[in-house]
Every structure is written in C-alpha cells, then in structure tokens.
Amino acid sequence: ETGVTQSPTHLIKTRGQQVTLRCSSQSGHNTVSWYQQALGQGPQFIFQYYREEENGRGNFPPRFSGLQFPNYSSELNVNALELDDSALYLCASSPGTSGSRGRHIQFFGPGTRLTVL
Amino acid sequence: GDSVTQMEGPVTLSEEAFLTINCTYTATGYPSLFWYVQYPGEGLQLLLKATKADDKGSNKGFEATYRKETTSFHLEKGSVQVSDSAVYFCALRGGPTGNQFYFGTGTSLTVIP
Numbered sequence: 001e002t003g004v005t006q007s008p009t010h011l012i013k014t015r016g017q018q019v020t021l022r023c024s025s026q027s028g029h030n031t032v033s034w035y036q037q038a039l040g041q042g043p044q045f046i047f048q049y050y051r052e053e054e055n056g057r058g059n060f061p062p063r064f065s066g067l068q069f070p071n072y073s074s075e076l077n078v079n080a081l082e083l084d085d086s087a088l089y090l091c092a093s094s095p096g097t098s099g100s101r102g103r104h105i106q107f108f109g110p111g112t113r114l115t116v117l
Numbered sequence: 118g119d120s121v122t123q124m125e126g127p128v129t130l131s132e133e134a135f136l137t138i139n140c141t142y143t144a145t146g147y148p149s150l151f152w153y154v155q156y157p158g159e160g161l162q163l164l165l166k167a168t169k170a171d172d173k174g175s176n177k178g179f180e181a182t183y184r185k186e187t188t189s190f191h192l193e194k195g196s197v198q199v200s201d202s203a204v205y206f207c208a209l210r211g212g213p214t215g216n217q218f219y220f221g222t223g224t225s226l227t228v229i230p
Contacts, residue, residue: 033218042123042206042220043161056214090161106218108161
C-alpha cells in the first residue's frame with residue numbers, strides 16, 4: 001500500500017505567476033484535504049474534496065482552487081502568486097465520508113515547498 | 118470560529134523527564150481532537166486522537182484526555198526519550214462542515230541525553 005505522495009518537492013515561482021501542485025492519495029482514500037504551512041506555523045486548512053466535489057473551505061481567497069480526479073488524485077492551483085504564498089503545502093488523504101465527523105484519520109504527504117520571489 | 122491554542126516552545130528536557138504540552142480549543146460543536154507529530158525532515162504523523170469528551174487517546178507512551186469542561190487536550194508523557202525530539206501539533210476537526218482541521222502553531226521538543 002503506497003502512502004500519500006506529492007509533486008514537485010520544491011518549486012520556485014515569481015510574483016503574479018500561476019502554480020499547480022499535485023497529490024496522489026493513499027490507495028482506497030476518497031477524501032483529500034490541502035493545507036498551507038508557513039514557516040514556524042501550524043498547517044492552515046485550505047479546502048477538502050470528497051469524491052470530486054469541494055466539501056469544505058478555509059479562509060483562503062478564490063485564487064486558491066482545486067480539483068479531485070476520478071482516481072482520487074488531486075491538484076491545488078494558485079493564481080496570481082504573492083510573496084506571502086511562500087510556504088509548505090501539504091496534502092492529506094483519508095477514507096472518510098462527508099458525514100464521518102472525525103472518525104477517519106488523515107494521512108499526510110511530505111509536502112511541496114513553494115518559494116515565491 | 119473554531120481554533121486551537123497551543124503552548125509555545127521551544128521545550129528542552131533531559132531524557133526521562135516528564136512532558137506536558139498544553140492545548141486548549143474553541144469550538145461551537147463537538148470536535149474531535151488530535152495530536153500530530155513532525156519528526157525532523159518528515160511529514161506530519163498522527164500520534165493520538167479522541168473523539169468525545171472524557172476519551173483518552175494514547176500511543177507510544179503519550180496520552181491526552183479530552184476535557185470538555187476545561188476545553189483542553191494536554192499531551193503528556195511520563196519519561197521522554199531522545200527519539201521523541203520533534204514538533205508536536207494539537208488539532209481539532211470541526212468547523213461549519215465538521216470536516217475542517219484546525220492546527221495549533223506547534224511546539225518544538227528537544228530531549229537531551
């Protein structure tokens with residue numbers, strides 16, 4: 001059973017550019033969540049997808065968007081990059097349903113380190 | 118909104134010392150509570166969890182009890198080891214949909230021999 005994988009590992013972009021980060025969920029998991037972790041801070045919830053539909057969103061602007069595919073892999077897209085978008089972006093998958101209310105554990109990937117210059 | 122407040126670090130302890138990392142939460146509903154650990158160079162790993170009041174989560178000698186009356190979920194370990202050196206995050210699952218995770222800022226623990 002493979003774990004959660006993310007690509008790329010590191011990425012450098014400039015202000016105003018767009019970026020796409022990718023996540024491959026753990027086998028059998030139909031729910032994926034994305035987090036932003038700034039240096040020295042805890043992860044901040046961006047959004048969650050369950051069976052290809054958004055299932056909750058944190059306090060992030062619309063330029064942060066996502067997709068989940070039929071195989072449950074996922075993308076995080078960020079448009080019009082700003083310097084403050086520099087962070088570690090984490091993906092987490094779980095076998096949960098939209099009504100599980102915490103019964104399911106999230107498994108985290110190693111993250112993508114994004115630097116915006 | 119829902120949030121987690123975590124004891125600030127860094128914390129440095131000698132091997133075999135007692136560990137407490139404080140965590141309190143604010144939530145409108147009935148969240149589940151978690152402790153995650155991040156070892157150097159690795160991703161977040163679930164350490165333990167509790168899904169309702171008075172539940173005690175435990176793993177690898179670590180324990181935390183879900184205290185609704187004090188809205189707390191403090192992490193404890195009776196005798197720390199050098200290998201416990203890591204960053205510890207308290208988290209709750211709740212929010213408007215019940216599916217959002219809120220993390221504390223993390224507490225860095227260093228255990229010296």
